[in-house]
Structure formats: structure tokens, C-alpha cells
Amino acid sequence: MLAGDQMHAVRLLYFRTEMPGDISTLRKFYMTGKNETRCTYPKFMRDADNRLIFHYRDGGSGNGNEIYNVYDLKTKSWNRLLDRSLTDGRGKMNAYMSGPTRGADGWFPFSL
Numbered sequence: 001m002l003a004g005d006q007m008h009a010v011r012l013l014y015f016r017t018e019m020p021g022d023i024s025t026l027r028k029f030y031m032t033g034k035n036e037t038r039c040t041y042p043k044f045m046r047d048a049d050n051r052l053i054f055h056y057r058d059g060g061s062g063n064g065n066e067i068y069n070v071y072d073l074k075t076k077s078w079n080r081l082l083d084r085s086l087t088d089g090r091g092k093m094n095a096y097m098s099g100p101t102r103g104a105d106g107w108f109p110f111s112l
Helices: none
Strands: 008-010 014-017 026-029 037-045 052-059 065-072 076-082
Touching: none
Parallel strands: none
Antiparallel strands: 008 037, 014 026, 037 052, 052 065, 065 076
């Protein structure tokens, strides 16, 4: 999978291959369709169970929310990892997250 475009306060899109390892089969997809019009700071990562997670900020400077999506291998679709954003600036502010970076124990400790 590949996240693309300028990815700074733009619509979220990503690409995946139809045949693993064959870049000629890359196709454009959208994730969940919700809170994806102003994507910034995209990052793919894996959790302790090796699930693919996609993290990004939805919004702009001063009014962004941290969003986490998880990929479902069976349905080949994305769903929200959390039922709401990890941080919510309520249209007035936003946190610039540092990380997450997986610790030695396999967990992702957060620092703001």
C-alpha cells in the first residue's frame, strides 16, 4: 500500500496493488469516506497483532483531529480503529502528535 498526492490538507487517498509486488496493478482507493477531506501527516504502521494501521491528522493547523484506521484483510477494507478521533481540537486547536513509536513491549506509548 502507498499513500499519495501532496498529503497536506487534501483528500485522503491511497493505492494498493491487485497482485502483491506488481506495481503495474496499483489502483487508487479511498479509506472509510469519513473525515478524509483534509489529510495531513499520513503514516502506516503495524500494531502488536501485526494489523496494518493508518494514522493521519484530519483538518488543518489549529483545528485537526488524530484519526486511526485499521485494515481488514478478509474484506480488504478500512475501518476506524477507534470510534472517535484520539484527539479532538473542537475546531479551535489540535495536538501535533510525536509518534506513535512502538516500545520494546510492543505497545505504542503516546506523547504530545
